Amino acid sequence: MSFAHPPVTTRSRRARLASTARLLTLRTRFGVLDRLAPRRGAALAMDVWCTLPGNAGRRRDLRTTPGEVTQVPVPRGGRVVVETWGEGPTVYLVHGWGGWRGQLGAFVEPLVASGHRVVAFDAPGHGDSEPGGMGPGRGNLMEMIESFTAVADRFGPAEAVVAHSLGCTSASMVVHFGLPTQQLVLVAPNHDFVEITYDFAALLGFGERTRVPLQQDMEAFCGRPLSDFDLVPLGTDGSMPPTLVVHDRRDKETPYEVGARIAQAWPGAVLRTTEGLGHQRILADADVVAAVVAQVGEGARVR
Numbered sequence: 001m002s003f004a005h006p007p008v009t010t011r012s013r014r015a016r017l018a019s020t021a022r023l024l025t026l027r028t029r030f031g032v033l034d035r036l037a038p039r040r041g042a043a044l045a046m047d048v049w050c051t052l053p054g055n056a057g058r059r060r061d062l063r064t065t066p067g068e069v070t071q072v073p074v075p076r077g078g079r080v081v082v083e084t085w086g087e088g089p090t091v092y093l094v095h096g097w098g099g100w101r102g103q104l105g106a107f108v109e110p111l112v113a114s115g116h117r118v119v120a121f122d123a124p125g126h127g128d129s130e131p132g133g134m135g136p137g138r139g140n141l142m143e144m145i146e147s148f149t150a151v152a153d154r155f156g157p158a159e160a161v162v163a164h165s166l167g168c169t170s171a172s173m174v175v176h177f178g179l180p181t182q183q184l185v186l187v188a189p190n191h192d193f194v195e196i197t198y199d200f201a202a203l204l205g206f207g208e209r210t211r212v213p214l215q216q217d218m219e220a221f222c223g224r225p226l227s228d229f230d231l232v233p234l235g236t237d238g239s240m241p242p243t244l245v246v247h248d249r250r251d252k253e254t255p256y257e258v259g260a261r262i263a264q265a266w267p268g269a270v271l272r273t274t275e276g277l278g279h280q281r282i283l284a285d286a287d288v289v290a291a292v293v294a295q296v297g298e299g300a301r302v303r
Contacts, residue, residue: 023203023204026048026204026205027204027205028205029044030044030045030204030205030206030210031205031206033206033210034205034206034207034209034210035209038206038209038210038213039213041206041209041210041214042210042211042213042214042216042217043217045200045201045204045206045210045211045214046214046217046218048204049200049214049218050134050138050139050140051137051138052097052098052125052126052137052138052139053097053098054098058096058098058099058100058103058280059100059102059103060102060103060280060283060284061102061103061105062102062103062104062105062106062283062284063101063102063105063108064105064108064109065085065108065109066083067083067084067085067108067118067120068083068084068085069081069082069083070082070083070084072121072147072150072151072154073150074124074132074143074146074147074150075146075150076124076132076133076143076146077132077133078124078129078130078131078132078133079129079130080121080122080123080124080129080130080147080150080151081101081121081122081127081128081129082119082120082121082151082154082155083101083119083120083121084117084118084119084120084155085108085112085117085118086111086112086115086116086117086118087115087117088115088116088117088159089115089116089117089159089182090116090117090118090119090155090156090157090158090159091107091111091116091117091118091119091158091159091160091161091162091296092119092120092148092151092152092155092158092160092161092162092171093107093108093118093119093120093121093162093163094121094148094161094162094163094164094167094168094170094171095120095122095123095126095127095164095165095167096163096164096165096166096167096168096188096190097139097165097166097167097190098126098139099126099127099164099165099167100122100126100127100128101120101121101122101127102127103164103280103283104120104162104164104283105120106283106284106289107162107289107292107293108120110289110290110293111293111296114293114296114297116159116160116296117155119151119155121147121148121151123139123143123144123147123148123170124139124143124144124147125137125138125139125143126139129147140221141166141169141170141222141229142221142222144166144167144170145170145173145174148170148171148174149174149179152174152179157179157180157181158175158179158180158181158182159181159182159183159296160181160182160183160184160185160295160296161174161175161179161181161183161184161185162185162187162292162296163184163185163186163187163189164187164188164283165187165188165189165190165253165254165279166190168186168187168188168189168190168231169189169190169229169231171184171186172184172186172231172234172235172240173229173234175240175241176234176235176239176240181241182241182242183241183242183243183244183295183296184240184241184242184243184244185243185244185245185246185292185295185296186231186243186244186245186246186259186262187246187247187282187283187288187292188246188247188248188251188253188254188259188279188282189231189245189247189254189258189259189262190231190254190258191254191255191258192226192227192229192230192231192232193218193226193227193229193230194215194226194227197211197214197215197218197226198211201214231258231262232261232262232265232266235262235265235266235267235269236265236266236267238266238267238268240266240268240269241268242268242269242270243262243263243266243268243269243270244269244270244272244291244292244295245259245260245262245263245269245270245271245272246259246271246272246274246282246288246291246292247259247260247271247272247273247274248273248274248275248276248277248278248279248282249273249274249275249276250275250276250277250278251278251279251282252278252279253278253279254279256273259271272288272291274287274288
């Protein structure tokens with residue numbers, strides 16, 4: 001046995017301990033700032049909010065074959081990497097926060113086999129793309145929305161859009177505001193952003209003195225209220241295309257109830273529930289992949 005590298009269990013334990021120590025340090029710091037300098041606390045919270053997660057699960061690569069790689073410039077500078085496979089009507093794959101295109105690679109081969117061109121991309125600062133306007137290791141939802149818009153401008157209308165986690169919000173916003181799309185698939189959609197700010201505050205140990213200016217800073221950056229990004233209101237008027245929502249009951253990152261609410265509120269939406277796949281493994285499950293591909297194919301057959 002080689003001791004050049006610690007065993008995986010040891011490395012993961014060390015990583016968890018280091019993460020816990022960092023969190024405790026942050027909680028102590030935010031506790032002080034919340035009492036004495038909440039505006040400085042809000043600025044630090046914004047910095048933490050926009051820092052991309054680095055856990056290995058988000059870098060999982062489920063692609064079985066390489067595609068054709070190109071680059072597309074985005075409005076706030078830099079270029080995003082785009083990978084395409086196959087020929088036919090276009091299906092876009094949209095990753096979530098801290099993710100990348102390879103996470104949705106399990107959908108590529110069956111979609112190509114069913115006669116589609118698959119287009120996947122990495123948002124600024126994610127995967128193989130260049131950093132966004134906030135620099136390396138940082139990102140934000142506006143850049144995710146803008147990058148998808150730029151990619152769609154290059155590759156055209158969608159037969160379907162398949163999105164995961166925070167990608168569900170960016171994809172839904174792009175579809176809602178003009179990308180012609182026949183089918184939408186939301187896998188483990190994220191919950192409302194104001195709700196997330198409360199969870200964020202509880203995690204980092206600050207109260208309303210810091211959370212309120214943090215929300216104000218976010219809304220100033222986005223140029224609109226955070227409630228504008230809530231998924232449920234986007235489709236209650238029937239303006240969204242037929243939608244398949246896939247969510248796992250044991251998802252620890254985005255609550256299952258979020259997917260259930262969307263499916264109930266959007267006319268024409270259908271909920272598929274899984275059990276025990278969590279937030280990441282759901283993208284690799286053969287039954288989930290088959291259901292998504294069938295949804296895309298069924299929409300084409302109906303038309």
